[in-house]
């Protein structure tokens with residue numbers, strides 16, 4: 001069994017173990033056919049032959065899964081931030097093909113800042129949004145120009161992981177600004 005410390009590091013996903021996208025499993029990976037102690041446990045997309053396929057973190061990281069036509073994140077990048085340019089082909093490929101996905105109710109979106117794909121930090125609860133990730137809050141409401149401050153404060157106070165209003169937080173690789181979007185489970 002490999003410890004979590006041996007897992008590959010993902011440039012755009014800060015803490016896949018903490019976010020429960022990898023889990024300790026003895027089952028062999030369907031791509032490298034090795035039992036490495038960890039599997040990816042979130043949805044993937046690809047040819048029918050890949051349905052239900054067990055995929056290990058290493059095969060995401062090194063592109064072996066992508067070589068089978070498997071992707072992990074929404075192909076249509078959600079460009080909510082008018083100041084950002086369209087994602088480069090290189091970043092888009094990294095997001096879709098070599099970065100683990102995370103589950104949201106309406107489908108995940110990968111945020112951009114300074115023209116680059118951001119790093120996904122994780123799903124927030126209200127404690128995070130009032131504390132370590134408070135600088136992401138303003139960006140949560142960029143699509144809600146008509147909301148009052150009271151409405152925004154109320155939403156933030158009710159954000160929970162996996163239930164009710166949820167929020168997903170990213171960090172820019174260039175300017176370090178935190179950004180996010182929210183959704184309802």
Ligand SMILES: [Zn+2]
Nearest residue numbers: 029032056059
């Ligand atoms: Zn593998």
Ligand SMILES: [Zn+2]
Nearest residue numbers: 113114172175
């Ligand atoms: Zn930035």
